[in-house]
Amino acid sequence: MNVEYFIAKRLFTAKEENKSYTKPILRIAILAIALSVAVMLLSVMVVTGFKNDISDKIIGFGSHITISSFSDNQSYETEPIQISDSLYTIILENPEVKHISTFATKAGIIKTNNEILGVVLKGVSPDYDWTFFNNNLVAGKCFNLSDSVKTNKVLISENSAKSLNLGIGDDLIMYFVQDPPRVRKFEISGIYNTAFADFDKLFVMGDIKHIQSLNSWQNKQVGGVEIVLNNFNNLELITKNIYEKIPYNFNAQSIKEKTPQIFDWLDLQDVNVRVILILMLIVGGINMITALLILILERTKMIGILKALGANNWSVRRVFLYSAVHLILKGLLWGNCIALGFAFLQKQFSIISLDPNIYYMNTVPINFDFTAILLLNVGTIIVCYLILIIPSIIITKITPVKAIRFA
Incomplete structure (x- = not known):
C-alpha cells in the first residue's frame, strides 16, 4: 500500500469517527454525485430503450431491408418484381440475414x-x-x-x-x-x-x-422482398452489399432510407442525452471541487506537517485526490443503486405510463445496456478526477511554516 493511499484511508476513517462541521458538506457532495450519476444512467437507459422500441415497431411493420422494383413510385401501388431461387440465394448467402419473406x-x-x-x-x-x-x-x-x-x-x-x-x-x-x-x-x-x-x-x-x-x-x-437481419449493426453496409448483387432493375433500401424522418428524429434524442450528461458532470464536478477545497482547508496543518517531513507537493496532492475519489465512489454506489433500482421497478411494473398518441408507447421504456452503464461509471470517475487535479494546485501554495504556525 503506498503512503498517500494509506494517509487518505486513515483520513476518512477519522472522518467517520469525528462529527466535524465538514461532514454535512461532504454528504451534500456525495448526494450531488449520486443524483448526477442516477440522472445520467436513467437518461441513457430511457433514451436507448425509447430508440430500441420505436425501431422494433418500425421493423415489425416492415423489415431491416426491402427489395423492390427500381422505380420513383413512392406510393403503395408498386410495380411487381419477379422472384426466383437465384434472388433468394444472393440474399441468404449473407450470414447476417435472419429471415426473408x-x-x-x-x-x-x-x-x-x-x-x-x-x-x-x-x-x-x-x-x-x-x-x-x-x-x-x-x-x-x-x-x-x-x-x-x-x-x-x-x-x-x-x-x-x-x-x-x-x-x-x-x-x-x-x-x-x-x-x-x-x-x-x-x-x-x-x-x-x-x-x-x-x-x-x-x-x-x-x-x-x-x-x-x-x-x-x-x-x-x-x-x-423483406429481409430481417440478426441485429441493427452494419445495416448500411449489408444493404449496400445486397444492392450490388441483385439485378439492375431491383432496388434495395434499408429501413433508415425508407423512413428517414423517424430515424433522424431518433438521432436527435442522442443530442438531448449528451446535454444531460454534460450538465450532470458539471454539477458533480463543481460539488467535488467544493468538497476537495473544504478537505484541504480543514487539513492545512496536516499539509504543513507532511511538507515539513519531506513530502513533495504532488505526493500531498495525491492524498487529497485519493480522498476525493473515495467520495466519488460513494456517490457512484448510491447513484447506481438509485438508478438501477428505479429502472428495474419501471421495467417490471411500468410505474410511469405515457400517452401512446404522443410517445408511440404506453410506458416509459428501459434498456439495460451494461456496457454503457460501466463506461458511464468509469468515465465519471476519470472526468471528476481530472477536474480535481486543477483545484488541488492550491496545496502547492501552502508553506510548512505558515501552515503549522497559523493552523
Whole structure:
C-alpha cells in the first residue's frame, strides 16, 4: 500500500469517527454525485430503450431491408418484381440475414354503414414471421397462410376496429380504386395494438394472393422482398452489399432510407442525452471541487506537517485526490443503486405510463445496456478526477511554516 493511499484511508476513517462541521458538506457532495450519476444512467437507459422500441415497431411493420422494383413510385401501388431461387440465394448467402419473406401492398377503403376509413392492405406470404403481431395482439389470433388456398382472414388495428365498430369474426368490406373498381370481403381474425398510431391506423394485414389477384399478377410476382437481419449493426453496409448483387432493375433500401424522418428524429434524442450528461458532470464536478477545497482547508496543518517531513507537493496532492475519489465512489454506489433500482421497478411494473398518441408507447421504456452503464461509471470517475487535479494546485501554495504556525 503506498503512503498517500494509506494517509487518505486513515483520513476518512477519522472522518467517520469525528462529527466535524465538514461532514454535512461532504454528504451534500456525495448526494450531488449520486443524483448526477442516477440522472445520467436513467437518461441513457430511457433514451436507448425509447430508440430500441420505436425501431422494433418500425421493423415489425416492415423489415431491416426491402427489395423492390427500381422505380420513383413512392406510393403503395408498386410495380411487381419477379422472384426466383437465384434472388433468394444472393440474399441468404449473407450470414447476417435472419429471415426473408415476400409481400405486396395496395391502398383501399373500408366502408361500414356509418364510417369510411382509408387503409393499406399489406399482403404477406406463408413464410411471414408473425412474432411481432403475436406480441401485440389484444384480441383474436394471427391466421395461417397456405401456398395453394387463399384466406379471407385479416388483422386490423385496435384503433381502426374501434373507429369502424368492428370486432373479431366480423366481416370487413374493402374497396379498391382501380379500373374497374374492385371489392373484397374479409373476416377479422385478430386485432392488434402496437401503440404506434401512425402505422396502426394505416395497415391491415392479409393474404398476398388477394393483391396478386387484384393486380392480375402471376404467382411469382410480388411487391417486394423483406429481409430481417440478426441485429441493427452494419445495416448500411449489408444493404449496400445486397444492392450490388441483385439485378439492375431491383432496388434495395434499408429501413433508415425508407423512413428517414423517424430515424433522424431518433438521432436527435442522442443530442438531448449528451446535454444531460454534460450538465450532470458539471454539477458533480463543481460539488467535488467544493468538497476537495473544504478537505484541504480543514487539513492545512496536516499539509504543513507532511511538507515539513519531506513530502513533495504532488505526493500531498495525491492524498487529497485519493480522498476525493473515495467520495466519488460513494456517490457512484448510491447513484447506481438509485438508478438501477428505479429502472428495474419501471421495467417490471411500468410505474410511469405515457400517452401512446404522443410517445408511440404506453410506458416509459428501459434498456439495460451494461456496457454503457460501466463506461458511464468509469468515465465519471476519470472526468471528476481530472477536474480535481486543477483545484488541488492550491496545496502547492501552502508553506510548512505558515501552515503549522497559523493552523
